[in-house]
Amino acid sequence: MSSITLNPSEPSSFKCFVRMSTTKNAPTTVTSPPPSFAxxxxxxxxxxxxxxxxxxxxxxxxxxxxxxLAVRSMQRGSEVAAELKKTFHNTKVDVYPLxxxxxxxxxxxVRRCDRLPQLDIVILNAGLxxxxxxxSPSTGHEEVFQVNYLSTALLSILLLPVLRRKCKDNRNSPGRLTIVGSALGLDAKFPNRNAVPLLPSFSKPSTWTGLSSSSEQYGVTKLLLFVLVLRLAEMVRPEEVIVNLVEPGFTGSTGLGRGASGVLKSVVAIVHKLVARSPEQAAWTYVDAIAMRGAETHGSFVCNWEIYP
Ligand SMILES: NC(=O)c1ccc[n+]([C@@H]2O[C@H](COP(=O)([O-])OP(=O)(O)OC[C@H]3O[C@@H](n4cnc5c(N)ncnc54)[C@H](OP(=O)(O)O)[C@@H]3O)[C@@H](O)[C@H]2O)c1
Known part of the structure; x- marks a missing residue:
């Protein structure tokens, strides 16, 4: 059964944020015993x-x-691979440029993935x-729109058939495609929604007014992922690949706020300290979405260990 058939829920980013502050740690239903990815x-x-x-x-x-590990900096990716290989001798670690x-x-x-003998789970986490x-020089689109939506959409559409073919365990455990969204998408205003043509309207420097434009642009790229996940879920049966969207929660000590400076930087640091999840706590939300949740999340949003159809 797919949750697309259920009545829609009406979460807001504020409700998700409040709920997150009381559910930072993964519940024991996720961690005890933890799933194995052998x-x-x-x-x-x-x-x-x-x-x-x-x-x-x-x-x-x-x-x-x-x-x-699909990464922008091969040097940093290789350092991470070396760190992991030192401790985890049974895990093969490859670094691919992206x-x-x-x-x-x-x-x-995608071509590299197509040459793999096996691919079971894809998590599209890159975002900014x-x-x-x-x-983005090679496309001319505004960078956040390019990375968070356009390239994420292209990657998902191209990887879906690869996952369907390469997932070795379809019968007992389907392939998984999880995209990392954000509850901020729930409140995006999307003022250009009626623009014709639509795509160039996301990349107009003249309408960019700083912080408010930046948070609206981030929100709208994440809003579009809700639509993307719904459409992807129509392209594949959950018995073959389960597609869902996950919100890691407000998370500190990551690079996401790296552009902030001055007062904004201090405010972000204080809020992070008070209420944010750590990246380690947030990583469990991905485990929840790709391993603990099943076909009921096909096309859905998983946030704070709950499913929002
Ligand atoms: N932190 C939060 O509170 C929060 C809340 C909700 C959702 N999210 C989402 O969670 C995901 C991870 O974010 P994070 O907080 O961990 O931030 P982060 O530390 O900045 O991680 C983002 C990752 O995306 C990569 N990336 C950015 N642009 C890229 C590009 N053009 N090509 C390839 N990779 C690129 C970055 O690579 P580099 O290391 O090379 O920069 C980095 O590894 C994002 O999708 C974000 O929108 C975060």
Whole structure:
């Protein structure tokens, strides 16, 4: 049964945020006993820092057989791989280059995945939030829109058939495609929703006014992921690949707020200290979405250890 058939719920980012502050740690239904990823091949994008890095480390402790770190900096990715290999001798770790600003790079990654003997789980974690307006040189689109939505959409559409073919255990355990969203998408205003043509309207420097534009742009890219996940769920049966969207929760000590400076930086640091999850706590939300949740999350949003249809 798919949760698409259930009545829609009406969460808001504020409700999710409040709930998160009381549910930072994974419940024992997720951690005791923790799932094993032995015999699984898992691809993580943006795995060399933040929540993606903590998730890679967590998967290694959960006996994953083959970990593929898709990263923008091969040097940083190789350092992470070396760190993991030192401790986890039974985990094979590969580092693949991925620059989500470039469609060529996205397609190269998919071609590499297509040559793998096995691929069971993909988690599209790479994402960013910019305070200043920047474009991706090779596409001309605004960078946050490019990375968080356009390249994430392309990567998911191209990887879905690969997962369907390469998941070795379809019968007992389908392939998994989990995209990392954000509850901020629930409140995005999407003022350009009626623009024709729509795509160029996300990349207008003249309408960029700093912090408010930056948070709206981040929110709208995450809102579009809700639609993407619903559409992807129509393209594949949950018996073959389960597709869902996960919110890691407000998480401190990651690179996401790296553009902040001055007063904003201090405010973010204080709020992080008071209420945020650590990247290690947030990594368990990914485990929840890819291993503890089943077909009932196909096309759905998993947030604070709950499913929002
Ligand atoms: N932190 C939060 O409170 C929070 C809340 C909700 C959702 N999220 C989502 O969680 C995910 C992880 O974020 P995080 O907080 O861990 O931030 P982070 O530390 O900045 O991690 C983001 C990752 O994405 C990678 N990335 C950014 N642009 C890329 C590009 N063009 N090509 C390839 N990789 C790229 C980064 O690579 P580099 O290391 O090379 O920069 C980094 O590894 C994101 O999708 C974010 O939107 C975070």
């Amino acid at each position: 015999r699984k091949t898992v691809l993580i994008t943006g795995a060399s820092s933040g929540i993606g890095l903590s998730f890679a480390r967590l998967l290694a402790t959960l006996q994953v057989s083959h970990l593929i 620059d989500m600003s470039s469609y060529d790079s996205v397609q190269d990654l 939030a910019n305070i200043d307006y920047k474009t």
